[in-house]
Amino acid sequence: MRGVSRMSFAELRDQLPEVLAEAGRSTGPRPGSASADTTAAGTTAAGTTAAGTTAAGTTAAGTTAAGTTAAAVSGPGRTGAGSTGVARTGAAAPGTGTSLAATVGDELFAVLHLLNSEPGLRRALADPSKPADEKGAIVVALLHGKVTPATEELAAATVRAPWAGPADMTDALEQLAVEAFAIAAEESGQLDDLEDELFRFNRVVASEPELRAALTEPALPPQGKQGLINALLASKVTPVTLRLITEMSLHPRGRPLVVSLDMCTRIAAERRQRLIAVVRTATGLSAEQRRRLADALAGIYGHEVYVNIVIDPTVMGGMTIQVGDELIDASVASRLSAVRRKLAG
Secondary structure, three states: OOOHHHHHHHHHHHHHHHHHHHHHHOOOOOOOOOOOOOOOOOEEEOOEEEOOOOOOOOOOOOOOOHHHHHHHHHOOOOOOOOOOOOOOOOOOOOOOOOOHHHHHHHHHHHHHHHHHHOHHHHHHHHOOOOOHHHHHHHHHHHHOOOOOHHHHHHHHHHHHOOOOOHHHHHHHHHHHHHHHHHHHHHHOOOHHHHHHHHHHHHHHHHHOHHHHHHHHOOOOOHHHHHHHHHHHHOOOOOHHHHHHHHHHHHOOOOOOHHHHHHHHHHHHHHHOOEEEEEEEEOOOOOHHHHHHHHHHHHHHHOOEEEEEEEEOHHHOOEEEEEEOOEEEEEEHHHHHHHHHHHHHO
16 A cells, blocks of 8 residues: 555554444444355445355365474464364354454455455445545445444445555455454454464465465365365464464465465554564574563564564574564574675675
8 A cells, every 4th residue: 555545544443443442332232244145245336236255165175284284373382272163254253253343354354355346346436536425325325234333334434535546445444354353362362372373374384385275276166275274273273363364365365375464464463563573593592582582672673572483494593583674684694695705705
């Protein structure tokens, strides 16, 4: 996102917790949750037919590296928290069905799927020449009674905001849904787990080509992908982690899976106003070493820093620290490389 789109999303992100808090104070009955099967199905607004999207099935398929992947993602000390249920697209994440934030996250994903399936509607709602209130009214007509009032309010606010183009609008909806799930994880005391599990799974996906192909190959049926994800991760990760990994795998929106998972990890980290430092070292760090490193980085960047450790034998000694676009290289390998360059010169 650039310019006006960044400003629009920042306002929506700030509005999200306020909308959730206000909805939580309401004692009235809430309409039923939307699903990707039923959201605005067959509803016509402003001459545009909004067709629902079919949720992926639950057929388990494949056993590639199941034990290895589950162990890598769950990490040391995991107790197998989570659910064995299926995190179906458009359905509440297992174990989070009573969370308003998780419900809103699911419904925002369902709205996103609707707009992705209806390019004419998507373009009309992002058209800057159309009055904002008119676009908001279209969304209200589509969603009223099919989603919670909080989701209806956020979706209407999204289409009323100015965007550089339709892609920025749908990106905002997606990121807003992830923000809602991050809030759900925070409410359940699992935000740290969410960040850690997303990071670990992303590392597994990046390092295992067969698994990456199984989850991203467009020709493979979504039922098989979802079954594989559940076989690998159900009961090994928190429900919100399972839900987000499922969403990013089944709905890539033209991006590599590792990029989508990076986005989710970044949002989870920013939820606590923390930066993520990816630390590569030849050997693991003790808890005390990690704490001292995190404190030192927090002093440098002025924010709490979450430290993700990657064991990389090529580092040889010392470490490299990646924080956003900045690389701090204090490895033996880099110093040896510098010596070789001087000798060659």
